[in-house]
Amino acid sequence: MPRPRRSLISIEATPYYHCCSRVVRRAYLCGDDHYMGKNYDHRRAWVESQLLKLTEVFAIDVAAYAVMSNHLHVVLYIDVNKANAWSDREVIEQWHRLFNGTQITQQFAEGEVIEAHQVTQLKHQIATYRSRLSDISWFMRCLNEPIARQANIEDNCTGHFWEGRFKSQALLDEAAVLACMAYVELNPIRAKMASTPENSEHTSLKLRIEAALTGKQPKQLLPFIGNEKKHQPKGIVFELKSYLELVDETGRLIRNNKRDNKRGAISANAEQILDRLNIPAENWLKIITEFGTLFHGPVGTLQELSCYCEHLDKRRRHFSKCCQYMQVS
Numbered sequence: 001m002p003r004p005r006r007s008l009i010s011i012e013a014t015p016y017y018h019c020c021s022r023v024v025r026r027a028y029l030c031g032d033d034h035y036m037g038k039n040y041d042h043r044r045a046w047v048e049s050q051l052l053k054l055t056e057v058f059a060i061d062v063a064a065y066a067v068m069s070n071h072l073h074v075v076l077y078i079d080v081n082k083a084n085a086w087s088d089r090e091v092i093e094q095w096h097r098l099f100n101g102t103q104i105t106q107q108f109a110e111g112e113v114i115e116a117h118q119v120t121q122l123k124h125q126i127a128t129y130r131s132r133l134s135d136i137s138w139f140m141r142c143l144n145e146p147i148a149r150q151a152n153i154e155d156n157c158t159g160h161f162w163e164g165r166f167k168s169q170a171l172l173d174e175a176a177v178l179a180c181m182a183y184v185e186l187n188p189i190r191a192k193m194a195s196t197p198e199n200s201e202h203t204s205l206k207l208r209i210e211a212a213l214t215g216k217q218p219k220q221l222l223p224f225i226g227n228e229k230k231h232q233p234k235g236i237v238f239e240l241k242s243y244l245e246l247v248d249e250t251g252r253l254i255r256n257n258k259r260d261n262k263r264g265a266i267s268a269n270a271e272q273i274l275d276r277l278n279i280p281a282e283n284w285l286k287i288i289t290e291f292g293t294l295f296h297g298p299v300g301t302l303q304e305l306s307c308y309c310e311h312l313d314k315r316r317r318h319f320s321k322c323c324q325y326m327q328v329s
Helices: 042-054 080-085 088-096 103-109 116-132 136-155 174-185 204-212 240-260 268-277 281-294 302-311 320-326
Strands: 016-022 060-067 071-078 167-170
Touching (some): 016 174, 042 136, 071 136, 071 174, 088 103, 088 116, 103 116, 174 204, 174 268, 174 281, 204 240, 268 281
Antiparallel strands (some): 016 167
16 A cells, blocks of 8 residues: 555665656557657656756756656655755745746735735645655656646546656765766666767656756756765765766666677776765666666665664664665674
């Protein structure tokens, strides 16, 4: 039985979560539907555009994403501090970028005087919006619903376009975050939708590579900020150059494995990068190619999984067996 989302999310344990949504019926998110004789590649742009738009509204950053033929992957970072730092007016303004709100919030946004008996109701509404703006369930709802409406109009039908629930899993440490990002961003190569990372359309990796060529990082994505230091900005605590090198080599190995039906060898440089992450080099390709089947729940070391379970008052450490892939024995 599916568990409530609140039993899967613990901001105290980690702000990083991997989410995946899949379409239902014979719906095509993108690509060719040979049965109907139609091409739906343009829908990938719908998803990417809506996803990047939401990063400007929510207190949630996108670390990685990939839009596939019948599903999409996103790695999200929940920035509760950002949501709490917004003033009441900023919360209302952010929410009104997506929804009309209520008559009281509209009056407040326009600078009108709020009657004394309405103040409590307004404060409750602001608190609700503030909570929703850092909630991945609301983020995914605001991502999926507009796409479903557009697709149903285009297909001249009604009903569900996406599965009822999206999958979410906690990424408990730096190694889990980077491994999941690489898995997500290399999805098109594994599916033979692209031959190289820089040709992977509608992925965060393509945005990062294009920006890196000019010495920059994409503004729409959570940035890499290098090694951990005091008073550093928000971001992924790892070097962008090392990550791109690791992903590029992994992509080539996956492509060669597909063609030659054999496992390639990790280079010494890539092995050094994996050593810094404390990920066994011999497990890396298995993790990246089978992430979805290896990890059905939280991803991280056994120690991090224990902390995660404590925060959620879980008596049992489910999925603890999977921890062996993410740490050196």
